[in-house]
Amino acid sequence: MGRLTEAAAAGSSASVACSAGPPPTPLPLSSTSPGSAATMASSEEDGTNGGASEAGEEKEAPGRRRRLSFLATAWLTFYNIAMTAGWLVLAIAMVRFYMEKGTHRGLYKSIQKTLKFFQTFALLEIVHCLIGIVPTSVLVTGVQVSSRIFMVWLITHSIKPIQNEESVVLFLVSWTVTEITRYSFYTFSLLDHLPYFIKWARYNFFIILYPVGVAGELLTIYAALPYVKKTGMFSIRLPNKYNVSFDYYYFLLITMASYIPLFPQLYFHMLRQRRKVLHGEVIVEKDD
Amino acid sequence: MKHYEVEILDAKTREKLCFLDKVEPQATIAEIKNLFTKTHPQWYPARQSLRLDPKGKSLKDEDVLQKLPVGTTATLYFRDLGAQISWVTVFLTEYAGPLFIYLLFYFRVPFIYGHKYDFTSSRHTVVHLACICHSFHYVKRLLETLFVHRFSHGTMPLRNIFKNCTYYWGFAAWMAYYINHPLYTPPTYGAQQVKLALAIFVICQLGNFSIHMALRDLRPAGSKTRKIPYPTKNPFTWLFLLVSCPNYTYEVGSWIGFAIMTQCLPVALFSLVGFTQMTIWAKGKHRSYLKEFRDYPPLRMPIVPFLL
Numbered sequence: 001m002g003r004l005t006e007a008a009a010a011g012s013s014a015s016v017a018c019s020a021g022p023p024p025t026p027l028p029l030s031s032t033s034p035g036s037a038a039t040m041a042s043s044e045e046d047g048t049n050g051g052a053s054e055a056g057e058e059k060e061a062p063g064r065r066r067r068l069s070f071l072a073t074a075w076l077t078f079y080n081i082a083m084t085a086g087w088l089v090l091a092i093a094m095v096r097f098y099m100e101k102g103t104h105r106g107l108y109k110s111i112q113k114t115l116k117f118f119q120t121f122a123l124l125e126i127v128h129c130l131i132g133i134v135p136t137s138v139l140v141t142g143v144q145v146s147s148r149i150f151m152v153w154l155i156t157h158s159i160k161p162i163q164n165e166e167s168v169v170l171f172l173v174s175w176t177v178t179e180i181t182r183y184s185f186y187t188f189s190l191l192d193h194l195p196y197f198i199k200w201a202r203y204n205f206f207i208i209l210y211p212v213g214v215a216g217e218l219l220t221i222y223a224a225l226p227y228v229k230k231t232g233m234f235s236i237r238l239p240n241k242y243n244v245s246f247d248y249y250y251f252l253l254i255t256m257a258s259y260i261p262l263f264p265q266l267y268f269h270m271l272r273q274r275r276k277v278l279h280g281e282v283i284v285e286k287d288d
Numbered sequence: 289m290k291h292y293e294v295e296i297l298d299a300k301t302r303e304k305l306c307f308l309d310k311v312e313p314q315a316t317i318a319e320i321k322n323l324f325t326k327t328h329p330q331w332y333p334a335r336q337s338l339r340l341d342p343k344g345k346s347l348k349d350e351d352v353l354q355k356l357p358v359g360t361t362a363t364l365y366f367r368d369l370g371a372q373i374s375w376v377t378v379f380l381t382e383y384a385g386p387l388f389i390y391l392l393f394y395f396r397v398p399f400i401y402g403h404k405y406d407f408t409s410s411r412h413t414v415v416h417l418a419c420i421c422h423s424f425h426y427v428k429r430l431l432e433t434l435f436v437h438r439f440s441h442g443t444m445p446l447r448n449i450f451k452n453c454t455y456y457w458g459f460a461a462w463m464a465y466y467i468n469h470p471l472y473t474p475p476t477y478g479a480q481q482v483k484l485a486l487a488i489f490v491i492c493q494l495g496n497f498s499i500h501m502a503l504r505d506l507r508p509a510g511s512k513t514r515k516i517p518y519p520t521k522n523p524f525t526w527l528f529l530l531v532s533c534p535n536y537t538y539e540v541g542s543w544i545g546f547a548i549m550t551q552c553l554p555v556a557l558f559s560l561v562g563f564t565q566m567t568i569w570a571k572g573k574h575r576s577y578l579k580e581f582r583d584y585p586p587l588r589m590p591i592v593p594f595l596l
Contacts, residue, residue, distance in 0.1 A: 239471040244553035 072133040077190045079124065084183040086118035091176045108156060108163040108172070115172070119152050148175070150255075151217055158233070159224045167223060171216030174209045181205055203274040210267055218259060221252055228252060292353055292360050296324055299342040299365040311353060318349035320364070334443040337367040372443035379433040382452045386460030387426040393464035394419045405470050412474045414482050418467050418550050421489055422460075425542065428493065436500050438507050459561075463554040475551040488545030495538035498524035503535070516581050529585075530593035532574040536566040537591055567591050 068076070093111050098104065122145050128134040129141045151171070156163055185202045188194040228234075234248035292313055296306040306327050308320065321333035337346040340356065342365045353362065394415075398406045410416065466472065475481040502525045506515045519526045527534035543559035570590035577584050589596060 238466075238469060239473050241473055241476060241551070242553040243466040243469070243473055243551060245466070 068133060073190060076128070076133060077187065079128075080183045080187040080190060083118065083121070084180060084187055086114070086121075087176055087179040087183065090114050090118065090172075091180060094172065094176065104166060104169045105164045108168050111172075112157070116152055116157065119148050122148065151220070154234070155220060155224055159227055161227050162220060162223045165220055165223045167216045167219030169216070171213050171220065174213030174216060177205060178209050178213070200278070203270075203278050206270050206274075210263075210270070214259060214263055218256055221256055225249065225252060290360060292358075292362055294320060294353070294362045294364060296338070296364050296366050299339070299367045302342075305366055313352075313354035315353045316349060317347045317351045317353075320353070321349070324366070331366075331368060332372075334372040335369045337369050338364045339367070341365065369445060371446035373446045373449055374443050375439045375441060376433060378444060378449045378452060379437075380430060381449060382456045383426050383429045383433065385453055385457040387423055387430070389457055389460045390419065390422050390426075390464040393461070393468040396468065396470075400465070401470055408470070410468060410470075410472065412472065414474050414549060415467060415472060417482065417486065418546070421486070421546060421549070422464075425493065425546075428497065432497070432500055436504050438504055438509070438511075459554070459558045463550075463552060463558060466552050466554055467550050473551070475549070481551070482549055485545045485547075485549035489542050489549065490545075492538040492541035492545060495524040495527065496535055496542065498522050499527070499535040499538060502528075514580065516577065516584060527593075528588075530588060531570075532577055532588050532590050533566070533570040536570050537593075540566060540591075567596060 090111055093114065094107060097107050097110050101107075125134070126138060126142050126145055129136050129138040134141075156168060162168070181198070181201045185194070185198050188198055229249045232248075234246070234251075236244060236246045238245050290313065291309070292311040292315075294308040294311050295304060296308070297303065298305055306324050308323050311320065311323075317338055318333065321336045321338065324336060324338075325332055333349075339346050340358065340363075344365075346367075347356070347364075356362065393400060396405050396408055475485075502520055502522070503517060505520075506517055507513055517528050519528045524538075525534070527537060531537050540559060540563045543555065543562060547555040547559050567590065574588070574590035
């Protein structure tokens, strides 16, 4: 779900304002994300903590600016520059392909190695949260990156017949623009030199890119359904030694259905962040 | 005797919600909560969190006003914990579900498997054994909830019941579906495997029950005191020498036994998820013990002897 990128981005950017300077964004996503209620059966016999509700929210308290070590800052800066560059390379490759060939057929094939490399590399962002150099919740980042990995490896890589669908281009374009904006936003924030237009892009592009990306992803999964059903791929049937079954076809249907509750939540969260960040500072903010 | 004045402000908006004058110095937070409910009946005491600092920890019901670091005019901050539900209600609901749901699958009630299987019975002994074990486990839990456990807290947030029931009921249905399926495959190593697994299950159920009883005996009825648990004459409680939460250790053991008995992957996954959650709880409990008791036995680990 590419749309999750922006939302988590809203959260993780707060991490990046390690030195003095206007905080790029306020609160991380944690308390409103569906994933934050991670502890499923939070009942406990001798519970020494009070209502579970309290414990969950205070974790990423706003206004808690941590000083990142030099090493952490250097690594994050390198990481974000590298990712910005990677997605830029992808963007350029896609444009060049279209200019040369005049069609989207074969586009995925030509950029797939680069796409897989940089999208998979993003798994590191989970580690960043785990070791605490980015204060976003591990779960939110995990869900976001996982949904991208899912699309790339379990859909487009694995189901070859749909690679030339137009919907693939739709989400590729959306992801590319989103990621270039997001990673350059982080880079500039880390360097303490954030041009207003990057912040503007970050908080306005998503308005179009989110729905476009979601549409691309859903249409692609939908196009893949007949092949999945026909081949029975990634599925286990009964009887078997471990008494389990898995039907990838129904799994995909459930995945598609899950977009319905999740997408609006994330979209409206981003809209709220936008109002806070942009409209709260429209008088004050000046490009340096 | 000097009386206190207590003002209660909203922790988020700082709005003045209530002013209480002529409060006894020995008044407890519980009594103050009751007074607050009089002016704001929608916030019954169980859903009130009162604290000295808007971002601080909740004060306990037993805390006495005089002993708090406040002047004669105390300012307390209020946070609404949301609708609350009693622990007992949640436990009974979340445990009754799996008991009932598993039986639906065991008896092959219509519309689950093909119609030719309606109300048929499995020809595998282990399937019947599994039903007995699973049902026993949840009956035990229900009875413990009613007669054994002594809860520190009366209530929890209402939304927990939906979360918890989804978890327990969902997993129960998922594993019951496969174990009672007409195409169920019995364990690879046959009766040997089942016997070993049953032994593990029974031992761990006895162990878990022993720990629950030992914990109950630590705490007199109606009290909320906390003491370090120690091994008793019952050998099952000797696990206290090595872990802080042997009840969780035994619980994981029971489910591992059940997984081996049924050789069913969903059961193994349920055990894994449960183990993860219980480890989190055990670590928290362990940390509380260490903080509260200077002389806490250093050999103990939270949940797995020597390891975790």
